Amino acid sequence: MLSPVRPYTELLSRYLRPLRFRMMVLAVLMLGGIGLQLAGPQAVRYFIDTAQSRGDLRALYAAAALFLVVSLTGRALGAVTTYLGKDVASRATNRMRSDLLLHVLRLDMSFHTEHTTGELVERGDGDIDKLSNFLSQFVVRLVASVVLTVGVLVLLLLDDWRMALAVGAFASVYLIVQTYGQALTVPLWRTHLKTRAEVSGFVGEHYPAVKDIQKSGAESYVIASFHRLMGAWRRTYYGAEMATRRAWIGSLAVLRLGNVVAMGTGAYLFLSGSITIGTVYLVFHYLRLMTFPLMQISEEIKDLQQARAAVQRIRGLFEAAPTVLDAEHVRSPDGFSVEFSGVSFSYLPERSVLKDLSFEVRPGRVLGVLGRTGSGKTTLSRLIFRLYDTDRGAVRLGGVDVR
Numbered sequence: 001m002l003s004p005v006r007p008y009t010e011l012l013s014r015y016l017r018p019l020r021f022r023m024m025v026l027a028v029l030m031l032g033g034i035g036l037q038l039a040g041p042q043a044v045r046y047f048i049d050t051a052q053s054r055g056d057l058r059a060l061y062a063a064a065a066l067f068l069v070v071s072l073t074g075r076a077l078g079a080v081t082t083y084l085g086k087d088v089a090s091r092a093t094n095r096m097r098s099d100l101l102l103h104v105l106r107l108d109m110s111f112h113t114e115h116t117t118g119e120l121v122e123r124g125d126g127d128i129d130k131l132s133n134f135l136s137q138f139v140v141r142l143v144a145s146v147v148l149t150v151g152v153l154v155l156l157l158l159d160d161w162r163m164a165l166a167v168g169a170f171a172s173v174y175l176i177v178q179t180y181g182q183a184l185t186v187p188l189w190r191t192h193l194k195t196r197a198e199v200s201g202f203v204g205e206h207y208p209a210v211k212d213i214q215k216s217g218a219e220s221y222v223i224a225s226f227h228r229l230m231g232a233w234r235r236t237y238y239g240a241e242m243a244t245r246r247a248w249i250g251s252l253a254v255l256r257l258g259n260v261v262a263m264g265t266g267a268y269l270f271l272s273g274s275i276t277i278g279t280v281y282l283v284f285h286y287l288r289l290m291t292f293p294l295m296q297i298s299e300e301i302k303d304l305q306q307a308r309a310a311v312q313r314i315r316g317l318f319e320a321a322p323t324v325l326d327a328e329h330v331r332s333p334d335g336f337s338v339e340f341s342g343v344s345f346s347y348l349p350e351r352s353v354l355k356d357l358s359f360e361v362r363p364g365r366v367l368g369v370l371g372r373t374g375s376g377k378t379t380l381s382r383l384i385f386r387l388y389d390t391d392r393g394a395v396r397l398g399g400v401d402v403r
Contacts, residue, residue: 019092036074039070042282049276097128107320109388115201123314126310167290177254181246188243193313195232341394389403
């Protein structure tokens with residue numbers, strides 16, 4: 001099964017590459033914080049074992065002071081890491097917003113006819129917000145939890161391989177359950193995001209047309225259409241949310257099972273004289289240390305599913321290509337005639353706007369065009385500026401085809 005991080009790398013790598021230095025600093029701080037988290041319980045184990053054996057009082061004071069310094073420093077590094085992670089995320093996604101806006105502006109009018117303004121706003125802003133949350137929260141927590149898990153297993157292996165085996169089995173089962181739950185919920189969140197974009201597009205399209213809606217007495221029709229969209233929004237949201245909750249409950253059950261395994265393993269090894277009471281504490285503390293970031297990942301699983309669906313929609317928007325392409329090495333004449341030669345055009349295949357239209361306006365002459373609404377007056381200017389291409393015929397400026 002593919003890693004849940006893999007779909008993001010292709011799109012995000014070019015936006016994270018200019019931030020390499022900040023990401024290196026973030027990695028160093030994160031590793032330092034993890035090292036302090038692993039060192040703290042070692043000081044407490046030393047304190048417990050020394051106190052049990054009635055050791056030197058000064059050694060106890062030193063162990064307590066070391067634990068306090070390690071804990072406070074770890075908290076400080078955690079705050080700086082969180083700030084830097086959000087900074088990297090905002091810089092990367094803001095550049096992505098800019099590039100996406102420029103790309104959309106370069107697409108031709110046929111694309112904008114097919115997609116409403118609200119839909120584009122939702123995809124260009126709402127979806128990127130979800131990627132920002134992914135970068136600033138989930139990635140940091142995911143990487144930190146993986147490194148922390150490996151560190152815990154290595155330290156436990158140095159003490160007793162049986163403890164490392166028990167905790168490693170718990171982590172493996174947890175990751176399997178979590179990955180399986182993610183695979184089930186991604187399609188549901190993708191469907192919900194599509195429905196939410198349709199709601200945003202409906203609102204963005206109808207709010208500016210309130211006066212026209214009132215004039216035509218279409219309030220009931222608009223409200224009924226809105227209720228149908230909101231019903232679909234609610235059904236897709238609850239379906240995705242309930243699937244996510246079921247995945248979370250499965251992960252939580254594995255976490256509780258891990259506590260039971262740690263209790264049994266620690267009790268057995270202590271009673272057999274293989275480990276000290278301080279090491280028993282160490283196992284429980286390390287297991288809790290692993291549990292906390294893993295539970296954070298579980299809590300962020302909904303944002304992860306939404307972000308995975310969002311990245312596919314953003315990539316789809318980036319992959320949209322204009323159908324109106326400029327020719328190379330063509331210079332516009334300084335003064336030119338406007339000529340329509342056998343032009344036919346339709347926005348929709350079943351509805352023709354212009355049919356076999358021919359005329360010519362020579363330089364310095366003026367042509368007035370009269371017609372009812374929808375007769376094609378605006379379409380003429382759109383074809384002259386090549387916002388659309390003709391279905392048949394040609395539009396020429398100064399004898400040069402606009403294509």
